[in-house]
Amino acid sequence: MRVFVPKESRTGERRVAMVPELVSKLTRVGFAVSVEKGAGNYAGASDKMFMAAGANIATASDIGSADVILSVQPLGVAQFGNLKRGAITISFLSPINSTDLIAAAAKSGVTTFSLELVPRISRAQSMDALTSQALCAGYRAALVAAELSPRFFPLLMTAAGTVTPANVLVLGAGVAGLQAIATARRLGAVVLAYDVRPSSADEVRSMGATFIELELEALEGAGGYAREMTEERAAKQRELLKPFIEKSHVLITTAAVPGRPAPRLVTKDMYSNMSTGSVIVDLAAESGGNVEGSVAGEVITTDNGLTIWGGKDVPSQLPFHASSLYARNVVNLLLLMVKDGAISLDFTDEIINAASLTHEGAIRTIRGGK
Numbered sequence: 001m002r003v004f005v006p007k008e009s010r011t012g013e014r015r016v017a018m019v020p021e022l023v024s025k026l027t028r029v030g031f032a033v034s035v036e037k038g039a040g041n042y043a044g045a046s047d048k049m050f051m052a053a054g055a056n057i058a059t060a061s062d063i064g065s066a067d068v069i070l071s072v073q074p075l076g077v078a079q080f081g082n083l084k085r086g087a088i089t090i091s092f093l094s095p096i097n098s099t100d101l102i103a104a105a106a107k108s109g110v111t112t113f114s115l116e117l118v119p120r121i122s123r124a125q126s127m128d129a130l131t132s133q134a135l136c137a138g139y140r141a142a143l144v145a146a147e148l149s150p151r152f153f154p155l156l157m158t159a160a161g162t163v164t165p166a167n168v169l170v171l172g173a174g175v176a177g178l179q180a181i182a183t184a185r186r187l188g189a190v191v192l193a194y195d196v197r198p199s200s201a202d203e204v205r206s207m208g209a210t211f212i213e214l215e216l217e218a219l220e221g222a223g224g225y226a227r228e229m230t231e232e233r234a235a236k237q238r239e240l241l242k243p244f245i246e247k248s249h250v251l252i253t254t255a256a257v258p259g260r261p262a263p264r265l266v267t268k269d270m271y272s273n274m275s276t277g278s279v280i281v282d283l284a285a286e287s288g289g290n291v292e293g294s295v296a297g298e299v300i301t302t303d304n305g306l307t308i309w310g311g312k313d314v315p316s317q318l319p320f321h322a323s324s325l326y327a328r329n330v331v332n333l334l335l336l337m338v339k340d341g342a343i344s345l346d347f348t349d350e351i352i353n354a355a356s357l358t359h360e361g362a363i364r365t366i367r368g369g370k
Contacts, residue, residue, distance in 0.1 A: 001343060003031045003334075004058065004066035007039040010073045012297075012312065014042035014319035017070040017091070019327045020053035026331065027054050030341040034058040034066070043323035067343065070330050077104040085109035088343065090330050092116060092129065095357060096260075106358040111345065113333065116258065117355045124351050127333040130258075131175050132325035136315040138179030138254065141281045142168075145250045146187055148299070148307050150277045154188020165190045169244055170209070171265050171290065172254035173200040176283055180252045181207045192244060196229065196237075196255075214240045229263070238270055246273045252281045253290035261288035268292050276305035285310030 003026055005018040016039050023033050033055040037047055047057045063069060064082045071091040075083075077100060083089075086109060093101065093114035105112045115129040125131075146153050149166060156163035168184045170177050173195035181204060184191050191209035195201075198218050201211040216237055229237070245251055245266065251274070256262050262284035271280060271291070282294035289310065293300065297312035315322040336351060337343050347353045356364055 001031045001068065002066045003033045003068045003070060004063050005033070005035045005039055005070050006060065006063060006075070006079075007036040008072055009076070012316060013073055014313075014316040015072045015323045015326060016040040016043045016045060016319075017072050017323075017327060017330055018050075018055075019043065019045050019324050020049040020055070021324075022327050022331050023050065023053040023055045025335070029335065029338050031068070032056070034062055036060055036062075040323070043319040045323070068334060070334070072326060074098055074101050075105075077101060080104040080108050080110055083108055083110050086111070088337075088345075089113065090115070090333060093357060102357055102363055106361055106363045109361050111359045112357045113352075113355045114357050115329065115333070115355070117357070118333065119350060119354045121350070127329050127336070127351065129326055129329040132329055133315040133322060134175040134254075135179050136318045136322040136325070137283055137311065138176035138181075139183050140314050140317050141176065141180045141252050141254070141283050141311070142183035142187065144309055145184070145252055145279050145281045148279045148281075148309060149250055151249055152188075153184065166249045167192070167247060168250040168252065169193070169248040170252045170254065171195075171241070172256070173197070173204050173211075174254060174256075177252075177254040178203055178207060180254060180283075181209045184250070184252075185209060189250070192248075194241065194244070212241075212244060216240070234263070234265075238265070238267060241265075242270045245270050248274065248278065250279045250281070251291075252283070254283045255290050256284050256287060262290050264288075264292065265290040266292060271306060272304060274304075274306055278306050280306060280308045281311070282308065283311040283314060286312055 026033050035050045035055050037057050069089045074091045074093045088111045090113045095114050118124050118127050151166045152163050153166045155165040166189045168189040168191045170181050170193040173193050181191050181193055185208045192212055193204045193209050194212040204211040255265055280291055282289050282291040284290045285294045285296040294308050294310040296310045298310050300308045
């Protein structure tokens, strides 16, 4: 059984789907692991390190002989065309937005697994790449905010006087939001947070932050995610959140609804009265943005002196640990498919069934609620 790890080709992608310390996990069960030359350079995993761990260094053309291809971003249409029939791919595949790639995979007889579709059940936690990468994004968001802010985050008592702490507001208390909260608190900021799911209040408080309670209906969705809200509720929420935003020195937004554009949480009117020098970090900028005016991959300065940072490829900005966590997710999913030294796809297993998009030339129904 041959595993191939290609070099990521998407601009801005610095992660890799395998790290040297995990190669032995695959070789022990009978896999031969090949990694394209230079694939791990950004993530601190050199070709020499992969070779020392037991992997072969390959070229891009070797993808055609592989039984399993592990990547972060999905393969391109041409790459799917070069795979042998029956090959397996594991990657983020963005099922809603990658219909051309899914069609190409089905046409080539390739079995694809999309990590976005791994179900949120306890048995699949070690395979949940959305969670592991959101952890990286939330940490990075707080660091970016601290770097861009002209203020200290912590309270400081100095001979020259007292430095008051920064006020940080985090919207969205999923994995990314909680990590942003935890990191901002470690830096010494006073942190408030809001989420449409009241169940997240205890988690927010456990991080040392204050949970904002609004007189609005809860929006608990399947699998721990928030569900979409009506425009009437969204307008009321914006009205109630506005005074909290105006008092904040840093605003971090992390809200997302899987498979759909990011909800618009913050309008220009809501942040127009923030103090000069305030910073807004929008982690959802790539999927449409939580904040009006944010642009993915750009830092914008408004007329009233605010800085708006639009997130793009955020986990890739921490490629070492993002790759390490992602590779563990991928390896755990692959090992679930191995039985007696061979790949055995058991579609009665709810994880394999939910995460598979194409198999034996057919496009399967998207399952998993993600």
